[in-house]
Amino acid sequence: MQGFIYHNPTKIIFGNGAIEKIGEITAPVAKKVLYLYGKNSIKENGIYETTIKSLRKAEVEVVEYGGVKANPVLSHTREGIKLARREKVEAIVAVGGGSVIDEGKAIAAGVVADHDVWKFYDGSGTTVKTALPILTVLTMSATGTEMNGGTVITNEDTKQKIGIMSPRLQPLTSILDPTTLYSVSTEQTAYGAVDAITHLLESYFTKEDTYTPIQDRYAEGIIKTLVEITPKIQVCPTDCSCRASFMWAATLAWNGLAPSGVGAWNAPNHLIGHSMSALYDTPHGASLSITLSGWLPWYAEQNENNKKQLLQFGKAIFDTTTVEDTIEHFRDWCRLIKSPTKLSDIGVDESGLVQIAKNIGENAPLWGLPQYTAEFCESILRRCK
Amino acid sequence: MQGFIYHNPTKIIFGNGAIEKIGEITAPVAKKVLYLYGKNSIKENGIYETTIKSLRKAEVEVVEYGGVKANPVLSHTREGIKLARREKVEAIVAVGGGSVIDEGKAIAAGVVADHDVWKFYDGSGTTVKTALPILTVLTMSATGTEMNGGTVITNEDTKQKIGIMSPRLQPLTSILDPTTLYSVSTEQTAYGAVDAITHLLESYFTKEDTYTPIQDRYAEGIIKTLVEITPKIQVCPTDCSCRASFMWAATLAWNGLAPSGVGAWNAPNHLIGHSMSALYDTPHGASLSITLSGWLPWYAEQNENNKKQLLQFGKAIFDTTTVEDTIEHFRDWCRLIKSPTKLSDIGVDESGLVQIAKNIGENAPLWGLPQYTAEFCESILRRCK
Numbered sequence: 001m002q003g004f005i006y007h008n009p010t011k012i013i014f015g016n017g018a019i020e021k022i023g024e025i026t027a028p029v030a031k032k033v034l035y036l037y038g039k040n041s042i043k044e045n046g047i048y049e050t051t052i053k054s055l056r057k058a059e060v061e062v063v064e065y066g067g068v069k070a071n072p073v074l075s076h077t078r079e080g081i082k083l084a085r086r087e088k089v090e091a092i093v094a095v096g097g098g099s100v101i102d103e104g105k106a107i108a109a110g111v112v113a114d115h116d117v118w119k120f121y122d123g124s125g126t127t128v129k130t131a132l133p134i135l136t137v138l139t140m141s142a143t144g145t146e147m148n149g150g151t152v153i154t155n156e157d158t159k160q161k162i163g164i165m166s167p168r169l170q171p172l173t174s175i176l177d178p179t180t181l182y183s184v185s186t187e188q189t190a191y192g193a194v195d196a197i198t199h200l201l202e203s204y205f206t207k208e209d210t211y212t213p214i215q216d217r218y219a220e221g222i223i224k225t226l227v228e229i230t231p232k233i234q235v236c237p238t239d240c241s242c243r244a245s246f247m248w249a250a251t252l253a254w255n256g257l258a259p260s261g262v263g264a265w266n267a268p269n270h271l272i273g274h275s276m277s278a279l280y281d282t283p284h285g286a287s288l289s290i291t292l293s294g295w296l297p298w299y300a301e302q303n304e305n306n307k308k309q310l311l312q313f314g315k316a317i318f319d320t321t322t323v324e325d326t327i328e329h330f331r332d333w334c335r336l337i338k339s340p341t342k343l344s345d346i347g348v349d350e351s352g353l354v355q356i357a358k359n360i361g362e363n364a365p366l367w368g369l370p371q372y373t374a375e376f377c378e379s380i381l382r383r384c385k
Numbered sequence: 386m387q388g389f390i391y392h393n394p395t396k397i398i399f400g401n402g403a404i405e406k407i408g409e410i411t412a413p414v415a416k417k418v419l420y421l422y423g424k425n426s427i428k429e430n431g432i433y434e435t436t437i438k439s440l441r442k443a444e445v446e447v448v449e450y451g452g453v454k455a456n457p458v459l460s461h462t463r464e465g466i467k468l469a470r471r472e473k474v475e476a477i478v479a480v481g482g483g484s485v486i487d488e489g490k491a492i493a494a495g496v497v498a499d500h501d502v503w504k505f506y507d508g509s510g511t512t513v514k515t516a517l518p519i520l521t522v523l524t525m526s527a528t529g530t531e532m533n534g535g536t537v538i539t540n541e542d543t544k545q546k547i548g549i550m551s552p553r554l555q556p557l558t559s560i561l562d563p564t565t566l567y568s569v570s571t572e573q574t575a576y577g578a579v580d581a582i583t584h585l586l587e588s589y590f591t592k593e594d595t596y597t598p599i600q601d602r603y604a605e606g607i608i609k610t611l612v613e614i615t616p617k618i619q620v621c622p623t624d625c626s627c628r629a630s631f632m633w634a635a636t637l638a639w640n641g642l643a644p645s646g647v648g649a650w651n652a653p654n655h656l657i658g659h660s661m662s663a664l665y666d667t668p669h670g671a672s673l674s675i676t677l678s679g680w681l682p683w684y685a686e687q688n689e690n691n692k693k694q695l696l697q698f699g700k701a702i703f704d705t706t707t708v709e710d711t712i713e714h715f716r717d718w719c720r721l722i723k724s725p726t727k728l729s730d731i732g733v734d735e736s737g738l739v740q741i742a743k744n745i746g747e748n749a750p751l752w753g754l755p756q757y758t759a760e761f762c763e764s765i766l767r768r769c770k
Contacts, residue, residue: 001563001629003400008393014646015388178386211626213610214634221602228598241596244386248646249599261399261633 002209002263008256010147011173014248016240018177019137022051022093023058025173029133030091032061034084036104038068038096042139045183051095051137063087068096071277071284072103074118074155081110081117084132091133097188098143098152098195098284101136105151105169108132121153121162123366128166136174140184141247142192142285144199144254146174154278160363161274176251178244186234189246190337191285193230196250197223198269198288200258205299205309208263219258220316222249227317230337269295271367272377275359282346289339290346294383296327331385342384353381387594387648393641395532396558399633401625403562404522407436407478408443410558414518415476417446419469421489423453423481427524430568436480436522448472453481456662456669457488459503459540466495466502469517476518482573483528483537483580483669486521490536490554493517506538506547508751513551521556524565526632527577527670529584529639531559539663545748546659561636563629571619574631575722576670578615581635582608583654583673585643590684590694593648604643605701607634612702615722654680656752657762660744667731674724675731679768681712716770727769738766 013021026033035055042048055062065080084092084107094104108131110117119126138146145151149170152163184192200219207215226249229242236242259265272295273287282290300310300323307323314326318333331341340346343353354374361374398406411418420440427433440447450465469477469492479489493516495502504511523531530536534555537548569577585604592600611634614627621627644650657680658672667675685695685708692708699711703718716726725731728738739759746759 001399001626001633003403005396005398007396011390011392013390014386018388212630213613214607214630214637217606217610218603221606222599225598225602241386244646245597245599248386252599252642257637261629 001212001261004260006256006260007167008147008170010171012147012176012251013173014176016177016179018175019047019050019180020054022135022137022175023054023056023060025175026055026060026091026093026135027058029135029172030060030089032063032087032089033091033093034080034087034089034107035062035064036068036080036092036094036096036100036107037064037066038070038100040066041183042095045180047095047137047139047180055093063089068100068103070099071154071161071281072099072106072152074153074157077103077106077110077117077153080107084111089132091135093135093137095137095139097138097140098145101138101145101171102143102151102153104134104136105131105145106153108134109166109169118155121155121164123162128168131168134169134171136171137180138174138176138247139180140188140192141181141250142195144196144251146171146176147251147255150254152274159278159359161278162363162366163270163274176247178240178247181243181247182238184237186237187338188283189230189233190339191283192250193226193246193337194285194289194334194339196253197226198292199254201292202267202269203259203262203265204313205306206265206268207259208265209261210305212262215258215260215262216312220313222253224317225249227333234337266367266369268369268372271364271369271372272360272380275356275363276346276348279356279359280346280348280352286340286346289334289341290343290384293331293334293341293385294380296330297323297383298380300327343381354378357381386597386646389645391641391645392552393532393555395556397532397561397636398558399561401562401564403560404432404435404565405439407520407522407560408439408441408445410560411440411445411476411478411520412443414520414557415445415474417448417472417474418476418478419465419472419474419492420447420449421453421465421477421479421481421485421492422449422451423455423485425451426568427480430565432480432522432524432565440478448474453485453488455484456539456546456666457484457491457537459538459542462488462491462495462502462538465492469496474517476520478520478522480522480524482523482525483530486523486530486556487528487536487538489519489521490516490530491538493519494551494554503540506540506549508547513553516553519554519556521559522565523559523561523632525569525573525577526566526635527580529581529636531556531561532636532640535639537659544663544744546663547748547751548655548659561632563625563632566628566632567623569622571622572723573668574615574618575724576668577635578611578631578722579670579674579719579724581638582611583677584639586677587652587654588644588647588650589698590691591650591653592644593650594646595690597647600643600645600647601697605698607638609702610634612718619722651752651754653754653757656749656754656757657745657765660741660748661731664741664744665731665733665737671725671731674719674726675728675769678716678719678726678770679765681715682708682768683765685712728766739763742766
């Protein structure tokens with residue numbers, strides 16, 4: 001194990017019906033908030049009504065701002081910052097999935113910054129010094145942003161999808177109410193599972209330290225659970241036990257515990273997936289199942305340590321004993337839950353592949369992965385089957 | 386899964402050599418601290434010198450108070466409170482194992498209370514409203530107190546060993562430096578492992594909800610690691626990889642994650658073990674391996690659900706397939722690491738057994754376990770083999 005600092009002060013309020021508490025939780029923090037959301041789906045499933053009622057009852061003034069995109073974009077973030085400044089809101093209440101919360105964080109930091117918000121993301125080294133308090137009501141489990149300091153924004157002009165981490169962007173409180181997931185589609189459930197699993201796999205496979213049994217087993221326990229329950233949820237979307245385990249699993253997958261102590265690690269699958277999303281607006285999870293499908297066999301071939309780690313993964317999750325079987329089981333599972341494993345599944349042809357590889361190569365240095373050149377990435381992408 | 390609130394704001398600073406940072410971490414919090422420790426062992430292994438030097442360098446004034454007992458006692462706590470008041474310290478720096486940190490928490494709460502500190506423990510319902518900031522340098526891994534709000538104190542007059550939990554007693558920062566464990570004895574290492582494992586097993590076996598795969602696997606991953614590495618550490622006390630995994634495992638075992646979402650649960654093995662310690666000054670971990678040795682077979686006999694959970698435990702940890710094999714493997718492992726499994730191992734005879742059972746029966750209602758009467762506990766204790 002290697003040294004680390006772990007500090008995760010976000011308070012989690014978990015349970016069926018917990019969204020009713022947003023008012024009483026927000027009131028001691030702010031008298032006026034920006035209520036951020038995505039599409040109108042929260043108006044259809046009752047989440048909007050319940051949370052707005054709760055905030056009003058607690059005498060919290062609400063400035064509504066909807067329309068966050070699935071891969072949240074810079075232009076909408078900038079408009080949100082203008083609105084939040086004009087209305088002098090004191091906190092952000094983000095009601096939605098990872099995209100809404102990520103944009104909420106960007107707005108929280110941008111409102112109090114004396115420069116454009118993209119400067120936090122553009123690799124110039126500008127860090128977040130302060131931000132408005134962030135409260136979240138999670139309605140789609142996937143990214144783990146509800147219990148970490150991460151945020152990912154897409155710049156439509158430069159076609160870059162960039163993520164940053166800051167302790168100042170850690171939500172104060174996040175409400176995890178498994179009943180809000182009942183209306184999440186089969187497709188989004190699959191993508192959420194793949195996203196959470198990939199979060200765990202990044203450090204599991206790229207870690208510097210080779211002896212980290214606590215961290216490995218932590219990851220394996222969560223992955224195995226997601227592998228088991230995701231197809232069950234797709235058959236029965238209101239299975240409250242499975243939805244609850246899914247919700248907590250996705251949060252624990254990316255709250256900083258998994259990589260603590262593994263030493264240096266990186267996120268090549270996210271790097272590759274982000275370029276797919278930036279160019280093709282591919283759902284994040286879908287881009288990751290395609291990426292893993294090509295990256296895993298490449299990874300296992302590199303050296304004996306990698307092979308051993310992949311076999312450990314296979315044994316723990318699929319009870320497989322060879323690299324080939326493990327990868328085939330992984331791809332089969334993706335197909336079972338209907339998450340794509342090849343570029344043609346999302347309509348990308350040969351020229352698209354080259355374009356994606358080029359985009360990855362351009363962003364790779366920002367991710368600390370200069371070896372992921374366009375040429376190298378082409379070879380990975382050709383393995384996605 | 387059931388609803389829960391999870392909030393653990395303790396900052397963990399983990400790594401070889403991390404104890405040197407105690408000064409810079411303490412300085413922003415307090416200018417004068419009570420430096421609490423146990424026996425003189427920290428003066429022999431260099432921990433005292435390093436931490437005192439670090440505090441002085443950061444210009445933190447230190448009021449030393451040593452002599453905390455292995456099961457920390459009320460009289461010494463009361464004296465510490467008097468000293469802390471007289472010296473007007475602003476924070477507690479607890480340098481030691483669970484006992485030192487637990488007494489540090491009691492002093493932190495007692496200093497600012499307008500009543501005797503035992504009132505927090507005596508079951509009268511008096512809760513901790515405020516406390517001095519608590520910083521810890523952990524030198525023995527076992528109880529998990531470095532990352533939770535728990536504290537256990539023994540009242541020598543009433544022969545009661547009672548634990549309480551409060552968010553106000555959560556350490557601000559805890560330094561976990563695996564090199565401090567190098568001098569922990571074979572015996573104390575065994576007891577620490579048993580303690581950490583028992584923390585996980587309490588909710589694992591007594592949980593209200595029967596479908597909690599995330600929590601089960603989290604516990605199994607940590608237990609399996611401790612089962613594997615404890616004998617290795619006993620052979621090679623300076624195995625830095627194993628000591629580091631041990632240290633982090635014990636912290637994660639009792640930081641609130643394992644029972645989050647399992648619904649109601651209780652801690653019968655701790656109840657029984659505490660009475661053994663209160664009457665015979667048995668090391669905490671030793672009392673728990675004896676208790677589990679008798680409690681596990683009783684538990685498995687009660688109903689099919691219990692049996693299933695014990696078999697799941699056996700499969701995950703020892704790759705066993707029957708109740709008998711699982712319990713025998715558990716006892717064998719205790720013997721391997723030299724933690725006792727029967728009362729005679731600690732010199733308790735028939736009259737001692739009756740006396741312990743009586744003490745348990747008296748304390749049981751405080752633990753929410755009124756069914757643990759003296760008579761019932763005698764039958765459990767007779768099973769310890």
